[in-house]
Each structure stands twice: as structure tokens, then as C-alpha cells.
Amino acid sequence: xxxxxxxxxxxxxxxxxxxxxxxxGGLWTIQQSARLxxxxxxxxxxxxxxxxxxxxxIDASKIERLDSAGAWLLLRTRRVLEAxxxxxxxxxxPELYQPLLENIEQGKGPLEEPPQRGGLNSRLERIGRATxxxxxxxxxxxxxxxxxxxxxxxxxxxxxxxxxxxxxxHQVEETGINALPIVGLLAFLIGVVLAYQGADQLxxxxxxxxxxxxxxxxxxxxxGGLITAIIVAGRSGSAFTxxxxxxxVNEEIDAMQTIGLNTVDVLVLPRIIGLVIALPLLTFYSDIxxxxxxxxxCYFQLGITIPVFMRQLNDAISxxxxxxxxxxxxxFALVISLVGCYEGFQVERNAASVxxxxxxxxxxxxFLVIVLDAAFSVMxxxxxx
Amino acid sequence: xxxDQPQTAAKAPGKKETVIKVRxxxxxxxxxxxHDHVDLDVYRGEVLGVVGxxxxxxxxxxxxxxxxxxxxxxxxxxxGKKTTFAESSRMRPLEMRWGVLFQDGALFSSQTxxxxxxxxxxxxxxMSEPLMNEIAAMKLTMVGLPPDTALKYPSELSGGMKKRAxxxxxxxxxxxxxxxxxxxxxxxxxxxxxxxxxxxxxxxxLGLTVFMVTHDLDSLRAVCDRIAVLVNKKITAGTIEELxxxxxxxxxxxxxxVRGRAALAAAS
Numbered sequence: 001x002x003x004x005x006x007x008x009x010x011x012x013x014x015x016x017x018x019x020x021x022x023x024x025g026g027l028w029t030i031q032q033s034a035r036l037x038x039x040x041x042x043x044x045x046x047x048x049x050x051x052x053x054x055x056x057x058i059d060a061s062k063i064e065r066l067d068s069a070g071a072w073l074l075l076r077t078r079r080v081l082e083a084x085x086x087x088x089x090x091x092x093x094p095e096l097y098q099p100l101l102e103n104i105e106q107g108k109g110p111l112e113e114p115p116q117r118g119g120l121n122s123r124l125e126r127i128g129r130a131t132x133x134x135x136x137x138x139x140x141x142x143x144x145x146x147x148x149x150x151x152x153x154x155x156x157x158x159x160x161x162x163x164x165x166x167x168x169x170h171q172v173e174e175t176g177i178n179a180l181p182i183v184g185l186l187a188f189l190i191g192v193v194l195a196y197q198g199a200d201q202l203x204x205x206x207x208x209x210x211x212x213x214x215x216x217x218x219x220x221x222x223x224g225g226l227i228t229a230i231i232v233a234g235r236s237g238s239a240f241t242x243x244x245x246x247x248x249v250n251e252e253i254d255a256m257q258t259i260g261l262n263t264v265d266v267l268v269l270p271r272i273i274g275l276v277i278a279l280p281l282l283t284f285y286s287d288i289x290x291x292x293x294x295x296x297x298c299y300f301q302l303g304i305t306i307p308v309f310m311r312q313l314n315d316a317i318s319x320x321x322x323x324x325x326x327x328x329x330x331x332f333a334l335v336i337s338l339v340g341c342y343e344g345f346q347v348e349r350n351a352a353s354v355x356x357x358x359x360x361x362x363x364x365x366x367f368l369v370i371v372l373d374a375a376f377s378v379m380x381x382x383x384x385x
Numbered sequence: 386x387x388x389d390q391p392q393t394a395a396k397a398p399g400k401k402e403t404v405i406k407v408r409x410x411x412x413x414x415x416x417x418x419x420h421d422h423v424d425l426d427v428y429r430g431e432v433l434g435v436v437g438x439x440x441x442x443x444x445x446x447x448x449x450x451x452x453x454x455x456x457x458x459x460x461x462x463x464x465g466k467k468t469t470f471a472e473s474s475r476m477r478p479l480e481m482r483w484g485v486l487f488q489d490g491a492l493f494s495s496q497t498x499x500x501x502x503x504x505x506x507x508x509x510x511x512m513s514e515p516l517m518n519e520i521a522a523m524k525l526t527m528v529g530l531p532p533d534t535a536l537k538y539p540s541e542l543s544g545g546m547k548k549r550a551x552x553x554x555x556x557x558x559x560x561x562x563x564x565x566x567x568x569x570x571x572x573x574x575x576x577x578x579x580x581x582x583x584x585x586x587x588x589x590x591l592g593l594t595v596f597m598v599t600h601d602l603d604s605l606r607a608v609c610d611r612i613a614v615l616v617n618k619k620i621t622a623g624t625i626e627e628l629x630x631x632x633x634x635x636x637x638x639x640x641x642x643v644r645g646r647a648a649l650a651a652a653s
Contacts, residue, residue, distance in 0.1 A: 037512065038513070
């Protein structure tokens with residue numbers, strides 16, 4: 001019994017036209033309305049006879065029950081008849097249901113079907129809107145970067161007035177210290193995977209020892225920084241958008257502005273500077289954890305002891321390798337936090353908007369991190385580092 | 386199903402049929418008890434207003450009756466069927482027979498107003514698309530919204546319009562029982578009056594039973610037949626005149642305080 005259409009064993013709604021009298025009866029309710037609607041649409045009154053007045057009498061007194069769906073069908077039928085040039089001479093309806101019909105009729109004007117969306121035009125319109133929107137988005141983001149840069153320089157020039165140290169420290173804790181377990185675990189596992197796969201391939205040349213070179217260069221130069229930035233984009237970038245977005249929904253941002261607080265100083269700069277401090281530290285930690293993971297794997301898989309591992313690692317990498325990986329971290333942090341905050345301010349005053357923009361912030365953050373990483377690789381290769 | 390569904394507008398005088406029956410209801414959060422063995426009857430065709438201080442558990446009572454909140458103890462029957470600890474499959478036939486208007490309309494934000502109204506129709510009937518559009522347009526007229534509201538999204542509506550659209554959705558299946566959670570809160574006095582009028586008018590023409598949580602004294606006076614006051618974790622129910630004679634200090638303050646007197650004076 002999950003459908004209202006279940007009308008078995010109940011008297012049906014019916015209507016018949018006989019000598020100018022349209023008689024209606026039965027249960028004119030929502031349960032019957034789907035079937036009744038089909039019948040009424042198919043119903044064609046006979047043409048008005050030559051010279052006849054075309055008057056019609058509607059006798060609805062045999063209706064046993066009427067609800068608003070039924071009343072609508074009744075009213076529609078009457079309007080269809082009237083539109084067909086007939087005039088209703090008499091209309092009888094049980095007293096009980098008069099107020100209902102009046103209530104529905106009060107709209108007076110023709111109740112039109114709501115126009116439908118769809119069609120080629122509306123699709124073209126959507127594509128056009130999306131294109132313009134994307135262009136505006138890029139333009140606004142550039143403007144936002146400019147504003148944050150100006151305000152950031154001001155804040156750093158007079159940190160006493162404009163820099164919120166407590167908020168900044170809180171952000172470092174939130175985005176840095178609280179991310180240690182997940183970043184550490186994932187970096188360790190990546191180290192394990194890399195060592196395992198590397199050893200497998202290099203064993204064929206009898207060059208197992210070079211697994212350590214692979215680990216050292218791979219993790220320190222690329223993977224350590226990249227994996228940390230991606231985790232942080234998912235973890236902190238989304239949090240920035242959700243926090244600022246929720247504040248927008250609650251009109252907290254508006255309240256701040258009326259009190260005279262600078263939202264960039266209060267909300268954005270602590271997050272950006274906090275992440276710019278935290279992400280390089282996290283990257284360093286992730287590098288170490290990745291190497292430990294690799295070393296553990298080398299010990300069990302290849303029987304390379306820790307002192308041997310250390311010596312080989314020392315030969316394989318230089319300080320430059322490590323610095324190249326680390327120098328990227330503040331740039332990633334800037335991009336992630338900028339996108340996170342910007343999208344937070346784009347939230348509209350409804351709940352769906354927060355979710356939508358949070359997703360967008362993560363996608364854009366990860367995308368930009370990888371694009372920048374590729375750009376760095378090209379740049380370093382040109383510079384010969 | 387239609388057999389146990391009595392005449393929509395039938396209001397047998399004298400013989401009162403109980404639509405909602407609450408017995409020994411206990412609700413609480415943590416250490417805090419909100420309802421302590423509460424009893425309540427709602428009769429067919431009446432408008433019951435539920436009042437009480439902030440945090441007195443008005444909305445909790447409503448949510449418990451419609452099965453959104455599991456009580457600690459007690460039994461609730463709606464249309465003679467238990468809603469406490471009922472399985473969702475057993476709730477469905479009941480859910481078709483009542484409509485609920487949440488505080489801010491609770492419209493589905495990803496759908497237009499017309500689509501919102503059509504959600505219950507799609508779920509429970511096999512109506513054709515044109516008829517569903519007609520019904521949606523009709524419901525909008527019934528609640529006094531202009532037809533072009535149909536294609537708007539909830540975020541494009543004002544607070545009052547959201548409530549009206551929510552009411553249109555609650556009325557989509559022609560329910561016999563209507564639950565309203567603070568229908569006039571956040572509305573200006575003129576809109577609130579219009580909303581009261583609307584509820585009264587709909588109640589009359591559709592023969593609805595209405596369970597209305599409210600803070601609004603004018604609403605109570607204008608539309609409610611009986612009032613249930615939630616005070617000291619219990620319910621005292623009666624007409625306004627009966628409640629004005631109640632010795633309880635909170636009830637006395639409520640109906641005979643400055644605002645209460647003003648609202649009631651306006652009535653007479």
C-alpha cells in the first residue's frame with residue numbers, strides 16, 4: 001500500500017452527459033484523479049445543435065467525496081465547457097463542498113500550466129552563462145589575489161595592528177599539527193610502496209641498491225611535497241571554504257563588516273600565513289616519514305641494513321634535492337589557502353551552496369597544485385637544478 | 386485504504402473522533418526531561434495550538450508525533466495507528482494522510498517550487514505530467530502565491546513565500562491532518578494575519594485537523610479552537626477562556642500578561 005492510486009473495492013468516480021445534463025458522482029479524490037484526468041481529457045461533448053442555445057447543466061450532487069484534486073478537475077471541466085461556447089445554466093454541488101470550490105476558484109484568472117524548461121535555446125543559454133561565469137571567476141580571483149597581497153603587505157608592515165597572532169597560531173595548529181598523523185601515515189605507506197615496486201624492477205639488473213637512490217630523489221624532490229599538498233588541499237582547503245561559507249550563511253561576515261572588522265585581516269590572512277608556515281614543516285615531516293617507510297621496506301625486502309641505507313642515501317642525494325622539494329611547499333600553501341578562502345566568500349545564503357563550493361575548492365586546489373608542480377619541474381629542468 | 390478514510394469535510398457534531406492520541410509520553414535529552422508522562426488528544430476537524438516557553442519541547446512533541454523523534458516512553462496513535470517505534474513501511478500509509486510544514490518551509494533547495502509540490506504526487510500517485518502541473522499551479526493559488534512562483538527556486542523566495550510554498554507542498558496530497566511548526570514566526574504582522582486567514586480558510590474548506598506549534602498570540606486567538614500549553618513538562622489543554630482561569634502562574638502570565646491581554650482584547 002504505497003500508492004494512493006490503490007482504488008480497488010471502492011466506488012469509482014464517474015460522469016456522464018445526457019440531454020444537456022452533465023452528471024458527476026462517486027469519489028472525486030486524489031486517488032481517482034489520475035484515471036479521471038485521462039477520461040476527462042478524452043471526453044468530447046457533442047457539438048452544439050443548430051439553433052440550440054448550448055446551455056448545459058452540471059449536476060455534481062451525486063459526488064460522495066471531493067478533495068482539492070477532484071475539485072480542480074471539476075472546475076477544469078466546467079472551464080473547458082465554457083471555453084467551448086457552452087454556458088452553464090445550473091451548477092449543483094453538495095453544500096459541504098461549496099467552500100472548497102470557492103477557495104480554489106478564488107484565483108479567477110486561467111490557471112495556466114507552468115511553462116516547461118528545456119529545449120535547445122535553454123541549453124545554449126546555459127553554455128553561454130557558464131562561459132561568462134568562468135571568465136568572471138578568473139577575473140575575480142585575480143582581483144582577490146591582488147587585494148590579499150596588498151592587505152598582506154600592510155599587515156606584515158605593521159604586524160602589531162593588523163596581524164591576528166592568536167588566530168594565526170590556531171591555524172598553524174589546526175592545519176599543521178593536527179594533520180601530522182594522517183600525513184605521516186600516508187607518507188610512510190608511499191615510501192613502502194615505492195621501495196617495494198622499485199626493488200622489484202631494479203632487481204632484474206642486479207641493481208637493488210639503487211632503490212635507495214629512487215627513494216631519496218623521488219620522495220624528497222616530488223612525492224613528499226606533492227602528497228602533503230594534496231592531503232592539505234583536501235583537509236584544510238575544504239575546511240577554509242566550509243568555515244567561511246557557513247559564516248556567510250549565518251550573516252556573520254556581514255556582521256563583521258558592520259562592526260568595522262576587516263574580513264581579510266580577520267579571516268583570510270591568518271589562514272594563508274598559517275598554512276604558508278605549516279605546509280613546509282609538514283612537507284619536511286612527510287619526507288622523513290617517507291624515507292623511514294622506504295628504509296623499513298629495504299630492510300625486510302632486500303636485507304639492506306640501516307647504516308648501509310644511510311650511506312647510500314648520502315651518496316644519492318644532495319642538499320639541493322631536498323631544497324628543491326621544500327621550496328615548492330610555501331607556493332602550494334598560498335594557492336590552497338587562497339582558493340579555499342576565496343570560494344568560502346563566494347557562498348550564497350543557502351545550505352547547498354556551502355557543499356558545492358567546498359567541493360569546488362578542493363578540486364581547484366588539487367588541480368592548481370599539480371599544475372604548479374609541473375611548472376616547477378619544467379623550470380628546474382631549464383635552470384639545470 | 387479509502388474505506389477507513391472518513392468524509393473529508395465531515396464534522397460530526399457532538400461525537401468527537403480522536404485523530405491524535407498521546408499517552409504517557411516521556412521525552413528527554415541527556416539528563417534533561419522535556420516531557421514527563423504527557424497525555425494529549427486531538428479531535429477531528431479542530432485546530433489545536435501548542436504553546437510553551439522556549440525549550441519547553443513544543444517542536445519535540447510535534448517531531449515525536451510524526452515519528453521523527455523516538456520517545457523514551459509512551460504511546461502515540463495517529464488515525465488509530467501507533468507511530469511510536471513503528472517501522473517505516475507501516476508509517477507510509479500514515480504519511481500520505483498528513484502534511485507537515487516545517488519552520489522555514491524545508492523546501493528542497495535543488496528543485497523549483499513546482500517540483501517541490503510535485504514530489505509527494507510523484508511518489509504516491511500515477512498522475513500524468515500535465516495534471517501534476519495543473520495541481521501544482523492550483524495549490525499555489527490556494528496558498529495565495531502568484532503563478533510565476535512555480536518556476537522559482539527556494540533561494541529566490543522571501544521567508545513568507547517559502548512558508549506558503551511549504552504549505553502548498555504539505556497540502557499536495559490533500560491530507561486530513563496538517564502539522565504546522567511556527568507558521569507565523571518571522572513574518573511581519575500583516576503577512577502573519579494573512580497566513581492565519583489562509584490556514585483558517587483552508588481548514589474550513591478542506592475540513593482539516595490542524596496541529597499548530599506557535600508563539601503567536603494573535604494566531605492562537607484567530608485560528609485555534611483549543612490550546613495545549615506545555616508547562617512544567619506537562620500539558621494543560623483547553624479553550625482560551627478555560628486557560629485564563631487556570632491557576633498555574635506561567636499560564637496566567639501567558640494569557641493575562643500585557644501582550645496576552647492586548648491580543649485577547651483585540652479579539653473582543
